[in-house]
Amino acid sequence: MADFLSFMDQIPxxxxxxxxxxxxxxxxxxxxxxxxxxxxxxGFLSAFGPLDSRLIFAVTxxxxxxxxxxxxxxxxxxxxxxxxxxxxxxxxxNHQMDRMARFYERWGxxxxxxTRFLPGLRAVVPIFAGIxxxxxxxxxVPLAAASAIWYGTLIWLGALTGYNLEVLSALxxxxxxxxxxxxxxxxxxxxxxxxxxxxxxxxx
Numbered sequence: 001m002a003d004f005l006s007f008m009d010q011i012p013x014x015x016x017x018x019x020x021x022x023x024x025x026x027x028x029x030x031x032x033x034x035x036x037x038x039x040x041x042x043g044f045l046s047a048f049g050p051l052d053s054r055l056i057f058a059v060t061x062x063x064x065x066x067x068x069x070x071x072x073x074x075x076x077x078x079x080x081x082x083x084x085x086x087x088x089x090x091x092x093x094n095h096q097m098d099r100m101a102r103f104y105e106r107w108g109x110x111x112x113x114x115t116r117f118l119p120g121l122r123a124v125v126p127i128f129a130g131i132x133x134x135x136x137x138x139x140x141v142p143l144a145a146a147s148a149i150w151y152g153t154l155i156w157l158g159a160l161t162g163y164n165l166e167v168l169s170a171l172x173x174x175x176x177x178x179x180x181x182x183x184x185x186x187x188x189x190x191x192x193x194x195x196x197x198x199x200x201x202x203x204x
Contacts, residue, residue: 013050016042017059024060024151025067031123035064037172039151043158044168053155061151065144068126072139075130083131096197101132108134109142116146118183119176 011019023038042056082088083097104111108129115121129139161168 016045016051017055020056021059021063025063027064028067028071028123028126031120034119034176035060036119036150036154036176039154040158040168040172043155044161045158046155047159047161053159057151057155060155061144061148064151065140065147068123068143068147069136069140071123072126072130072136075127076133077130079127079131080133092194093198095200096194097132099197100128101134104129104132104134109138112139113142113146115186116143117150118179118186120183121186 020038020042023033024035027033027035039056039060042051042060043053045051046053046056080097083092084094112125112129115125126139126143157171158168161171
């Protein structure tokens with residue numbers, strides 16, 4: 001622990017904020033990146049170091065939300081054309097996108113809100129909100145609100161563990177395992193729907 005803290009103490013404070021922010025942002029481009037770990041580590045370091053928990057929250061939250069909305073915009077601008085031709089058309093049919101659009105129009109706010117707590121899904125849902133041409137406001141508001149709750153909680157837990165990095169690591173491992181199971185359970189009906197409707201163009 002002492003070696004770890006000594007190493008972190010040698011890194012300029014500005015670089016730490018930038019590193020934590022990038023770690024939180026990249027998740028929306030590469031879902032496998034453990035953004036939650038970066039955020040919780042920031043909270044942990046704020047307990048006894050020069051980092052300020054409020055600034056950690058502002059940096060990680062704003063960059064995470066910002067990158068998610070960039071991916072939403074990419075989906076909005078380029079997603080539909082991609083899935084209308086070539087390889088993309090084999091993955092998602094036009095009638096499936098139409099049904100997804102109806103789902104977002106009815107349940108999109110809550111779907112976006114709750115999936116921000118689920119690894120992997122939190123990066124995918126905003127993209128498909130863009131692909132189905134959802135309006136910016138109904139996407140940005142629940143996304144930002146849920147991310148604020150989640151990141152605030154992670155920073156608080158990181159600071160609460162104090163000097164015990166092992167406790168924080170164990171807590172994150174357990175939490176990630178539970179959320180991974182929930183993510184898989186949430187994905188199962190989506191995969192079933194995709195397979196069942198792939199060649200079924202009848203309206204539901």
